[in-house]
Amino acid sequence: MDARQYAAATQRNRDPILAILSEVLHPKSNILEIASGTGEHALYFASKLESCYWTPSDINPTSRDSITAWKNTSYIDNLNLPLSIDVTQHDWQQQVMGQGIDVIININMIHISPWQACLGLMKGTEQILPSGGILYLYGPYKRNREHTSPSNASFDRSLRDRNPLWGIRDLAAVVEAAAASNLQLEKVIEMPANNLSVIFRR
Template sequence: MREKQFAPATERNREPILAVLKQILPPTGTVLEIASGTGEHAVYFAPRLSPRHWLPSETNPILQESILAWREEFPSDVLSPPLDLDVMDENWWEKVKHQDLCAVVCINLIHIAPWAACEGLMKGAEALLPQGGILYLYGPFKQQGVHTSESNVSFDESLQQQNPEWGVRNLEDVVSLGKVHQLELQDVIAMPANNFSVVFRRGINNK
């Protein structure tokens, strides 16, 4: 029997995130969620963002099973089973076959992963998104190298104690990386609990 996993932060942040997604997502198409975790966001967002199609993904087998368990409990015609994706794999985006992709959503990943994960995410978003497609990031960020709250200082320290390659990212570094991959910063939205929504739009490929 599949076992659901739980992430307490999901219930706290899902409504604010949903409000932003409703504003920024194209009206139709497939939304690829990177690092879907427990699947709680996926089952909550998918029916509320219909007719868009929600495509979760995850590399952890336990979390893949959790996504399927949540999907079985809250079935939706616009929610796919999860893809096995790791943005640090070379050419990971080739596993994504949907030609109608309109957005890539990534919630609370890039600070709990090496910088190479952010690089892979941006590279894949460039490869997958059409012109005007959206890349949405959510999580804590430093601005001009400075934390936006004392709690984020402690959080950053705890992350780096777990793995020196992890840590709260500098927003300007993320924006600069996006530019390399034709991803133009559209908005930075302050969110509850000292987090931010960072919205990129896929520009014209002029390489």
């Protein structure tokens, strides 16, 4: 059975995200990806960022099977097998402490999970990253508590219908949560389709 899953959005957003990663990451970054989903991003980015090392992860076993299946289609040796990480667990970071992770990447998770997941991501990141390490977030955000487009407003409604604890986050609230975990906002970059790249430094 082929466990590979496909998410159409990854084909659309991978090159714009890659352009930012190529600019902000140092060439030998040791990257932990939280919420890797299908694993298509992990495979693509690891293949393009050849001198970086990429460790994917996800809370969902079906996603982890997909990530493993994608990895097994390739001969990429800078892509690790996926870890089982749920950022709402208080000790999730223990799995990777001491492994030299200096970049954490999280794409399209904090609006499709309870706010607790964003807080857990920040708290664990604070412990994992060395001084100067990078947390990269990608996704849709409200700014000044307003949606930035009608499509984001309608997406937000659909998320909340699926789960009242989900929803597009306000950038200022995310920046505040990061600051409480000693992660300073470095850069906000507008991306296609009303998304943002948000870069924090430890």
